[in-house]
Amino acid sequence: MSTLPSRQVVLARHIPRLPEPEHFRVERVDVGEPQDGELRVKTLFASVDPGTLARLGGVDSYAPALKLGEVIGSAAAGEVLESRDARYAVGDVVVGSWGWREHAVVSARGLRKVEPGAESVSAELGVLGIPGLTAYFGILDLGRPQAGDTVLVSSAAGAVGSISGQIAKRQGARAVGIAGGPEKCRWVVEALGFDACIDYRAEKDLAAAIRRECPQGVSVYLDNVGGSTLDAALTCMAMKGRVVVSGLVADYGVPPEARAGLKNTPFLIIQRLRMEGFVVFDYAARFGEARAELRRWLQDGSLRHREHIVDGLESAPAVFAGLFRGENFGRAVVRVA
Amino acid sequence: MSTLPSRQVVLARHIPRLPEPEHFRVERVDVGEPQDGELRVKTLFASVDPGTLARLGGVDSYAPALKLGEVIGSAAAGEVLESRDARYAVGDVVVGSWGWREHAVVSARGLRKVEPGAESVSAELGVLGIPGLTAYFGILDLGRPQAGDTVLVSSAAGAVGSISGQIAKRQGARAVGIAGGPEKCRWVVEALGFDACIDYRAEKDLAAAIRRECPQGVSVYLDNVGGSTLDAALTCMAMKGRVVVSGLVADYGVPPEARAGLKNTPFLIIQRLRMEGFVVFDYAARFGEARAELRRWLQDGSLRHREHIVDGLESAPAVFAGLFRGENFGRAVVRVA
Incomplete structure (x- = not known):
């Protein structure tokens, strides 16, 4: 050879x-x-x-x-x-x-x-790799939505977000996405079955749009973006809400002094929020179990x-x-x- | 009458x-x-x-x-x-x-x-009112330090901070305070028994000072201040550390656009942190139990x-x-x- x-x-x-x-x-x-x-x-x-x-x-x-x-x-x-x-x-x-x-x-x-x-x-x-597993553990292990809760997901047309919202729906939650552009939003609602999707490019005031689509407040926010999206979502959380920090794309490669910075931290106290960062590799011992479940949902057609x-x-x-x-x-x- | x-x-x-x-x-x-x-x-x-x-x-x-x-x-x-x-x-x-x-x-x-x-x-x-109760539930219920953990407390010479560090010590943790001026720092260490106290006024780089005094990283940070103090502490947390947001004095009354903003949020992911805001009144049903415990510690001289x-x-x-x-x-x- x-x-x-x-x-x-x-x-x-x-x-x-x-x-x-x-x-x-x-x-x-x-x-x-x-x-x-x-x-x-x-x-x-x-x-x-x-x-x-x-x-x-x-x-x-x-x-x-x-x-x-x-x-x-x-x-x-x-x-x-x-x-x-x-x-x-x-x-x-x-x-x-x-x-x-x-x-x-x-x-x-x-x-x-x-x-x-x-x-x-x-x-x-x-869906069977890191993005699917991130969605799986982010929603089920950290977010833990109950039936009737509202789950908000950023980058809802992306690899993690698209799966996250569908898993939230399986748990009986209402799923609301944030994505860029009408085509993505349509796909998120029509193909994936989210209850609503906010086109952030079409909204002047993202926080107001989130409140409009999540009138009961956001019980779980799975954040893939960080920055001003996270800051807006903080003001819309329900009492005892959970913010699952799965990715902070807005801050990657940006030196701290150049970042917008999170200004709405008082809502952590006002609404008794829990904000938790995670890295899916910490769940490696449970990847097999999660992948089997995801594969089952793909095969029965309930996960797209x-x-x-x-x-x-x-x-x-x-x-x-x-x-x-x-x-x-x-x-x-x-x-x- | x-x-x-x-x-x-x-x-x-x-x-x-x-x-x-x-x-x-x-x-x-x-x-x-x-x-x-x-x-x-x-x-x-x-x-x-x-x-x-x-x-x-x-x-x-x-x-x-x-x-x-x-x-x-x-x-x-x-x-x-x-x-x-x-x-x-x-x-x-x-x-x-x-x-x-x-x-x-x-x-x-x-x-x-x-x-x-x-x-x-x-x-x-x-000590038997809201500040003592805030320290009690903040450390024991949310922070939950283990023996050997390092607990960092801001406003360590204040009403909440001074009690928090002593409760952390009772749990077997190392307690490190942040306070302003040598007199307060001396009191925190000598009278209250903290292991160290950082005089933030004497430090050019607060994060470096925290790392110096918390070489194993901070397992629990009980924050009474917010703003740049919280931002510095975020960079010093140990893996799976907990940030208990008890007060954000730096942001009270400051409109969002004028706040420094939290820039070090990527550490939430890097260190898998949990950041949780709380309001002590949510624990009202357990105030009696907590107050009895605090009173016992005062009477046996172990809480100052x-x-x-x-x-x-x-x-x-x-x-x-x-x-x-x-x-x-x-x-x-x-x-x-």
Whole structure:
């Protein structure tokens, strides 16, 4: 055996605020042979995830910052070309976190085998991957809505938000989304079954719009955005409401002094709120259970999802940049092979 | 019987930011006779409480805003002069919330009789009143420190902070205070037994000072201040730390757009923090139990407290203004008669 020519996308410059094409570089490399306990894989799909931005500014966040020249991290699904681990055979499809590479040699540890089955391989990076699991634990474990509660979800047409609202509905809650543009809002209500969706681009006063759509107050707010969206939602919470801080896209890569800052903290006291940040990897021991449940809901047709699939690894930076302009619809994934 | 001449302090002007003497007015009034179910009382002590500022800006907060001309609200302890309620007799000492008045006619509902005993009457407004109860439930119910945890407390020489740290110590935690000036810090460590106290006036970088005194990170932060102090503490929390938002003095009366704003919210995710606001009145059903416990600790000498007692109802506005310049030491109380 020999090396395999491959392409990969690396960090060319730290990203001070929002990503642009010049922050990335596509490189050609030769991928070597796997050693004991390793596999050589061909990437089928790579995820494009807004949370990655937190690692690209040169400052450690909940994950260490990427150094210049490092491959952009992401979840990926691929086919095993060669295996030096007894648990995996050539032709198996595995999910791991080797990032934006065409081919890779990866340790068999920390991989997950995708059983041939009903769902598409790309779904393993979306509704059955980190976004779906984030929605699952964010709503069920932290938000814990009761029947009749109102659950508000930002980025409601995104990978986490779209699943979160549907899980809230399963619990008997009213689900209200926030998304950008009439097309997304229509999809959130008509296809996903949310009770309402606020088009933040069409509203002058987001807090007033939230109050209009959530007249009983917001019992659970699953926040994927942070910044002024979170600040507006704080003023609309019901007594004893829970704010689940799942992502703060508005603040990723923004130095503290440049952030809008949360001004409505007195509502924490006024409404006795609980605001809790979480990282889904803390629930790793329960991923199997959650994934089985999500898969069941997909199979019985009660959970819907949508993927924004773009062809070609070299498209990944543009898709990534587009996330922050609200261009994606559902889970953004690049088809690599 | 007849009317009784009395003085009272009322709101003369809404307070835009910090209180000044011109925001208050001392009035002479005649207090009438009690009707059925009422008492006429002579105020012995009235509390001077920073949280009152939240009600004086003309905007509703966790309590409704005071209108111009209304008596400044506060807890008060007084002697019963006349009783039209079978549960109270002339000469009894009662605690209620009739505010800054020399004499008052008050409903017997919601009063509490002070049993003649070991503690001073003024203590019923401090360590055995709302501040002591706030410390009790804030630490034990929300913060829940374990042995070996580090508990950080702001306004550590204040009415809530000084008790909070001592309760944290009882639970086996390390207690670190934040207070203004070397004298307060010395008292917090030497008299109250905190492990350390940070003089925020002497520190250029408060976050660095917190990290220096809390090298294992802060497991529980009981915050009485908000603003930049809370923002600094957020960066110093241990994994899974709890921020108990007991008061946000820095933001009281400050319109949202003028607030510094919380910029370090990404630490909610990075450290998986829980931030929870509370109002001690929600625990009213358990006040008796808590007060008995606090009284026991006072009697066995394991809980210390200090009162900042000033004579004369007409001093109350100046003492109140002084709270926001950090002039008080322990619980601020005005001796009225």
